[in-house]
Amino acid sequence: MTKQRSDVAAGMNGVVAKGFERGLSLEAIRRELIDYALINGFVAFIRIHEVRTDDMPSFPGQTILTGMLIVDLKPGPAATEMRHPA
Numbered sequence: 001m002t003k004q005r006s007d008v009a010a011g012m013n014g015v016v017a018k019g020f021e022r023g024l025s026l027e028a029i030r031r032e033l034i035d036y037a038l039i040n041g042f043v044a045f046i047r048i049h050e051v052r053t054d055d056m057p058s059f060p061g062q063t064i065l066t067g068m069l070i071v072d073l074k075p076g077p078a079a080t081e082m083r084h085p086a
Helices: 006-019 026-037 079-083
Strands: 042-053 062-076
Touching: 006 026, 006 062, 026 042, 026 062
Parallel strands: none
Antiparallel strands: 042 062
């Protein structure tokens, strides 16, 4: 996600994994990623692509869902600057 800040990239991967474990929707995970990025001094532009299917032979009667979050990070104001503008 960001080559300059591998700690932020790892943290964002953790946000996604924990959100998935908690059963959050992709939109809820997107909002958490945006918040995480802001706290770490970035602005996140995130697009979601979701695919659903009901006709997988190995999963009769089940809906299969997969999602992709495309994340673009840009340096932004630090969280403290956003809360306390000069």
